[in-house]
Amino acid sequence: MTLYHALFSFPLIATLSLVGCNQSTQDTVDSQDDTSVSTDTADTSLPVLNVATYGGAPPFAFLDTKGELVGIDIDTIKAIGELEGFRVHFTSMPQQHMFASVESGANDLAIAGISYSDDRAAKYGLSKSYIFVPAAIMYEKTNTTINDKKITIHGLEDLKGLNVSGIKGSKQVEQMKDVGGYNQLSEPNSIFFAFKEMVNKQSDAIFEDRQVLEYLAKSYPEYQFDIVDYEDMETPSSQQVIMTKKSNQKLLDKLNDGIDKLIASGKMQQIEDKWLSAEPILPANVASSIATNNTESLNN
Numbered sequence: 190m191t192l193y194h195a196l197f198s199f200p201l202i203a204t205l206s207l208v209g210c211n212q213s214t215q216d217t218v219d220s221q222d223d224t225s226v227s228t229d230t231a232d233t234s235l236p237v238l239n240v241a242t243y244g245g246a247p248p249f250a251f252l253d254t255k256g257e258l259v260g261i262d263i264d265t266i267k268a269i270g271e272l273e274g275f276r277v278h279f280t281s282m283p284q285q286h287m288f289a290s291v292e293s294g295a296n297d298l299a300i301a302g303i304s305y306s307d308d309r310a311a312k313y314g315l316s317k318s319y320i321f322v323p324a325a326i327m328y329e330k331t332n333t334t335i336n337d338k339k340i341t342i343h344g345l346e347d348l349k350g351l352n353v354s355g356i357k358g359s360k361q362v363e364q365m366k367d368v369g370g371y372n373q374l375s376e377p378n379s380i381f382f383a384f385k386e387m388v389n390k391q392s393d394a395i396f397e398d399r400q401v402l403e404y405l406a407k408s409y410p411e412y413q414f415d416i417v418d419y420e421d422m423e424t425p426s427s428q429q430v431i432m433t434k435k436s437n438q439k440l441l442d443k444l445n446d447g448i449d450k451l452i453a454s455g456k457m458q459q460i461e462d463k464w465l466s467a468e469p470i471l472p473a474n475v476a477s478s479i480a481t482n483n484t485e486s487l488n489n
Contacts, residue, residue, distance in 0.1 A: 237276045238440075240266055241296040244281035248404045248464040249302045252281075261400070262300045264460045265319055266431070269447030288313065291434055298440065299432045302398070304360065305425045314435045316444040318428035319457060323420035324361050325399035327406065329387065330413040342394065344419040346370075351393040354383035360426055361396040380405065388412065403465055 242250045242262065250260045258279050270277050280296060287299040291313070304322065309315060326342055340347065349370030355362040357376035365374060375392055377383050383395040384405055395402075399418055406414045420427040431448075433440050451457040 232276070235270075235274055235276045237278050238270070238297040239295070240277045240279050241287040241290045241299040241301070242279055242281055243284045243287065243301040246302050246401075248400055250281075250300075261320065261461055261464050262302065264463070265451070265457070266298075266300050268451055268456060268460065269444060272447045272450050273443040275443075288432065291432060294434070297433065297437070298444070303430055303432050305428045305430050307425070309432070312435065314433040314437055314441045316431040316433070316441060317448050318430055319448045319451065320429045320461060321422055321427055322398045322400060322429045323418040323422075323424070323427040324364065324396060325402050325416050325418045325420075326394050326396045327384075327387070327402045327414050327416050328394040330415055342415070342417055344417070345396075348394055352391065353394050353396070354386050354392040355396045356380055356383065359397070365396065400461075400465060407465075407468075 242258065244250055244252050244258055246260075248260055249262045250258060253259045258281065263279070266277055280290075282290065284301065287296075287301060290296045291299050302322070303309075303315075305315060305318065326345070326348070328342060342348065345365055345368045348365065349368070350372055352373045352375070353365060353371050354375040354377065355365065357378055362374070362376055365371060373392075375383065375386055377386070380395070380397050380401060383392070383397075386392040387395050388409075399416060402414075402416050406412075406416065422428075431444050433444070448457075451460075
């Protein structure tokens with residue numbers, strides 16, 4: 190059994206709710222208490238900012254084999270801190286707790302796959318976008334027919350008449366409902382459940398953030414997938430941001446300055462490439478569970 194397969198084996202789903210902040214999470218994850226994870230090891234004379242994140246969302250934020258938070262978002266806020274003169278202390282928590290924890294002052298900021306929306310911008314302080322995260326569709330290359338007619342998928346409109354699946358409460362599911370015309374829409378609580386349905390031919394296509402789907406595809410190289418973006422950079426919800434209290438303009442200015450520097454230097458692209466090119470990492474809290482699991486769990 191390879192690391193790819195162990196990571197996504199069926200009994201381990203509780204650790205792998207690969208979702209953004211506009212999505213519901215699994216009860217097994219959400220029932221956990223908020224957990225103080227780590228403080229970076231930068232200059233100890235620098236001030237420490239408390240950062241809320243969700244440690245179950247690879248490749249953005251998740252636990253490695255040592256139980257340490259890693260991923261695109263973790264590297265991003267650490268890099269901003271190095272540029273702007275602060276250290277970070279992470280607290281991993283269920284996604285629905287993050288916004289309240291910042292609003293109450295328990296944490297200074299939140300970073301965990303947070304997409305921009307006008308409603309959020311009206312209530313919270315949102316940074317500039319630091320990464321483009323378009324919604325996308327994944328389907329098997331060998332499963333592109335309906336009623337024996339070959340189809341081409343470019344966007345949600347092309348999913349009419351098909352069985353589709355996406356995480357309950359996600360922006361992608363709501364977008365699909367707005368388009369309508371699908372044969373059946375499944376709304377599981379985990380992207381892995383949606384992925385499993387597709388592999389077992391119970392659905393024809395699934396949708397999520399592109400980077401999440403790329404991470405899934407890399408985890409199962411024995412399958413051949415197409416991944417199609419249906420949002421472009423002009424779509425506000427495709428932009429990922431950092432959230433602070435709306436009144437904390439000083440911190441927001443620091444975050445925006447750091448983001449500008451990361452993008453201009455090419456460091457931001459390096460961070461994204463690092464996590465999308467790396468072998469998927471087995472989370473520490475499931476390492477002891479994999480001995481009896483195998484890839485057949487996808488087909489059960």
